[in-house]
Amino acid sequence: MKLKIDHKSQIPLHIQAEELLRRLIESPEYIDGKLLPNEVELSKILSISRTTLRQSINKLVYDGLLTRKKGVGTKVVESKSLSSKSKNWMSFSQEMSARGIPIKNFELHVSWVLPEKRIASFFGIKEDKKILKLVRLRGRPEGPFVYFESYFHPIVGLTGEEDYKAPLYEMLEKAHGIIAMVSKEEISAQLADEFIAEKLETKIGAPILFRKRFVYDINESPIEYNLGYYKADSFVYTVESRRE
Incomplete structure (x- = not known):
């Protein structure tokens, strides 16, 4: 799957990256809990900074689609483990x-x-x-x-x-x-x-x-x-x- 960011778009880069990653983890290659490429590799593929990429990954972790483990990497959550999160506090x-x-x-x-x-x-x-x-x-x-x-x-x-x-x-x-x-x-x-x-x-x-x-x-x-x-x-x- 080709991942491409439109740097001329008015849509913020981290939002574009988040949408591309959502599509990526829904593909057959990743749907069963496979590790994503590391941040250095992904940021190069998307032509964005690691800081911007991290914002996108953080949102997907929050949504329960990805998990992070130090020394291992970022992994797609297996479909059977997906759960919705409720906000127990608000602004x-x-x-x-x-x-x-x-x-x-x-x-x-x-x-x-x-x-x-x-x-x-x-x-x-x-x-x-x-x-x-x-x-x-x-x-x-x-x-x-x-x-x-x-x-x-x-x-x-x-x-x-x-x-x-x-x-x-x-x-x-x-x-x-x-x-x-x-x-x-x-x-x-x-x-x-x-x-x-x-x-x-x-x-x-x-x-x-x-x-x-x-x-x-x-x-x-x-x-x-x-x-x-x-x-x-x-x-x-x-x-x-x-x-x-």
């Missing part, structure tokens, strides 16, 4: 959409900042390396109930010109081929200080649900450090645990 926009709640952006700001020590430590970068900061004040049409601060690792490749009104993780995948795979969260109760009280249009000392979210990509590399401040009387956080 705020997706969460609210699923609940049928209309959401309004009251503020949306993008800036480049020097990371605080805790954020630099999480990303594994130096404190003199600027990162993109996204601030959003969101809520129902009648008023805000959550204030977000998101910080992104430079490896994500954000420019600040992206559409930040779109669902965040969908945008990261479509614009940069970054798949948000793992979310680790810390949830605690706080009292609103003057800044948060003003943003959420509540009283100083009012109860606030504080959520830290640490987001990792498919390679378990950190991509986002997120802080969320919710009005306690406007938001309920539900956790479902299922024994298997």
Whole structure:
């Protein structure tokens, strides 16, 4: 099967490569769990960088079509082992959409900042390396109930010109081929200080649900450090645990 990327096309290279690989692994030659050519060979065949190729492979791993094993390579999942994956966590926009709640952006700001020590430590970068900061004040049409601060690792490749009104993780995948795979969260109760009280249009000392979210990509590399401040009387956080 001939694999050819159209470098003049407006379709991003990693999307083209993903589609070609999907066709490749559906061919009789690979359908029974055969190893793909190594990344160096594949990137030469497609005339793309290994970084771009890796984005495409990561998406197929996420979709359950490929598996990776260090020292062995990338292997096609045998058809009998294919399974669909459900997203057990979503971006705020997706969460609210699923609940049928209309959401309004009251503020949306993008800036480049020097990371605080805790954020630099999480990303594994130096404190003199600027990162993109996204601030959003969101809520129902009648008023805000959550204030977000998101910080992104430079490896994500954000420019600040992206559409930040779109669902965040969908945008990261479509614009940069970054798949948000793992979310680790810390949830605690706080009292609103003057800044948060003003943003959420509540009283100083009012109860606030504080959520830290640490987001990792498919390679378990950190991509986002997120802080969320919710009005306690406007938001309920539900956790479902299922024994298997």
